Amino acid sequence: MDVSRTEVRQAAAGAAPRRGSAVRLGLTVVPVAFFAVFFAYPVTAIVVRGLRVDGAWRIERLWQVAAGSDVRHVLWFTTWQAAASTALTLLVALPGAYVFARFAFPGKQVLRAVVTVPFVLPTVVVGSAFLALVGRGGLLDDLWGVRLDTTVWAILLAHVFFNYAVVVRTVGGLWAQLDPGQEEAARMLGASRFAAWRTVTLPALAPAVAAAALMVFLFTFTSFGVVQILGGPTFSTLEVEIYRQTSQLFDLSAAAVLTLLQFAAVGAILAVHARTVRRREGALRLVDAAGTARRPRGAGQWALLGGVLATVGVLLVLPLAVLVQRSLAVPGLGSYRALGSDAGGVFLVPPIDAIGNSLEYAAAATAIAVLVGGLAATALTRRDAGRLLRTFDALLMLPLGVSAVTVGFGFLIALDEPPLDLRTSWILVPLAQALVGVPFVVRIMLPVLRAVDVRLREAAAVLGASPWRVWREVDLPLVRRALLIAAGFAFAVSLGEFGATVFLARPDNPTLPVAVARLLGRPGAVNYGQAMALSTILMLVCAAALLVLERLRGGEGTGEF
Incomplete structure (x- = not known):
């Protein structure tokens, strides 16, 4: 045939x-x-x-450790500080995501790199930078006698420092691809600026915001170096407690139970994260990927740009600058x-x-x-x-x-x-x-x-x-x-x-x-x-x-x- x-x-x-x-x-x-x-x-x-x-x-050991008040306290603090760090990071970083997505200004590429530097820094260096800023003998201590080390505020600020780029990159990347004409059309139909943003832009951004929030929560839930250096003996996450039980107390059974608890929590987080990522990929196929950045117009936009630059300078650049200054404290x-x-x-x-x-x-x-x-x-x-x-x-x-x-x-x-x-x-x-x-x-x-x-x-x-x-x-x-x-x-x-x-x-x-x-x-x-x-x-x-x-x-x- x-x-x-x-x-x-x-x-x-x-x-x-x-x-x-x-x-x-x-x-x-x-x-x-x-x-x-x-x-x-x-x-x-x-x-x-x-x-x-x-x-x-020793299954009974699992219940003994899990039911202990110390473990419940560590689990509660781990979850609480992760949620607080996530909310604070979103609050501080979302304006930055908008600025990097919609505004064109000199030095934007260099500033984007500066913003991302903290994310790739080791947590030990992040802890060291904030220790030089808010710890004993740090900049705030020298100027105003203010110390934040061994307080939860030092941990939260360090987590914002570390995860700022996660929100800027994840949300800002999608925001730059949204067609601003859709929001403008809603305003022409009589919607206020906030109503147009809430009904048009926010639903489109929701998957990216959710993905960023889950990533930040994951990173802060498993925080180790930052909490160990800045929290002192007062605060302990599951990760820090696993380290203490393993290397200092040599209690492998307690460490094993804590590991299982962390594994279960992280598994649930990752399941939600995977669904959010898939939704986000689907959303990206529907948007206009043309460049939408333009120079700021009006006093409000220039003020927003100035506020974001000031936030980056104080929250991200200042701790790194203090770190360098402390390394040069000894002459020659x-x-x-x-x-x-x-x-x-x-x-x-x-x-x-x-x-x-x-x-x-x-x-x-x-x-x-x-x-x-x-x-x-x-x-x-x-x-x-x-x-x-x-x-x-x-x-x-x-x-x-x-x-x-x-x-x-x-x-x-x-x-x-x-x-x-x-x-x-x-x-x-x-x-x-x-x-x-x-x-x-x-x-x-x-x-x-x-x-x-x-x-x-x-x-x-x-x-x-x-x-x-x-x-x-x-x-x-x-x-x-x-x-x-x-x-x-x-x-x-x-x-x-x-x-x-x-x-x-x-x-x-x-x-x-x-x-x-x-x-x-x-x-x-x-x-x-x-x-x-x-x-x-x-x-x-x-x-x-x-x-x-x-x-x-x-x-x-x-x-x-």
Whole structure:
């Protein structure tokens, strides 16, 4: 029977999507194996170790710990401060989101980078910056005798500082794509400015606002470094309490119960977050993506711009400036010079060695995160992916919400036997850091990969290209910029990872965040000055990476991280 060339082409075109689906499922093997071995296994191991003694399960211990007044107090404070931080962040940052979305003014690109710097800074550096501003001997203490350290206000302000960019990027990115003509049409029909905003703009922004709020709540719910440095012994989140029970009291059963509580809470948060993200992606397809920014007009708009600039200056720039000033307090760059000496006895090597260690670890972690995250994002490319892939997409976010302390300690007790005896291997630190970097790689690359016209892939497949060649010839040229941006963010967050690294970094190979925390934990002006100097160096490295990202982004506004 004769078969026409057209029928052959149609059969090949029909087979291409099926082959692509099989390939995408195959691509999940590496990410699934990575998360199973280096996330699920260590977390499960430490929980089982805590709840199982002499071969018997201690389920009653779970109820004893969970029902304790101390745990209820910690859980209440963790939830309360996260909700308060989220509300305060939205209140302060939403005007900034509007300004960055709708106004055009000189230095906007540089200011956008400045606004984003706090988000990629390690929480230890954020805590150090606010300690230099509101702590004993800080700027406010010197000028007016005001101290906010060991108060909840210092924690809340530091969380706003850290998460300001989340709202500006997420909400502002969508706001810039909304057609202002719709709101103007409502006003022409007689609606007031507020009524037009409430009935037209706010419903369109609601998914992005909800997504930003959930992200901020997630980050503050699992806060560790900020609370540990600024809260003192008075305040403790679940993450801080897990660290205390694990490293100070050696009560693994209590730590295991707290981990399960945090895991349940974060799972619920991520379920809501996943639904919000899907709604947001659907909304973006309906809006006009043309540029809508213009110069401010009228006294009200100029006042709004001035207010946002003042807020950025006081809330974001001032703590960083004070951090730099404190690092220069010793004449002749004394604090920086002291970094080359190990006379203080805090480490087995001079503190300056932490710079090289951090860069090496972060580079290795970035390579791992880009490989694993890139494969995962490619597998999740189709919007109509099945329930299994959608579940996998949500699970990829878990490392951002599950206790990094649990992961770090789990590495030590789980990866201690062949064939995974890695306790003495340097790769432990990059592996833990990569767990945090992978979700950022996926979230940055996935929208770009989904924007690639599927017909281009199908045409290449019909012409005989292998899946690898389709990726290299079609996808890679289109997503190269997103890949570089993802690598930059993975590098920045890996550089600042602290919760797991504090367990894994050896005294002869400290990272910058671990070195800063150890120096802050020891008395003496010399140790404090070195902590400020290392924090400044880490801040400058993160800022440089972020400026490179802004240049890679060019003029393309996006709300994705």
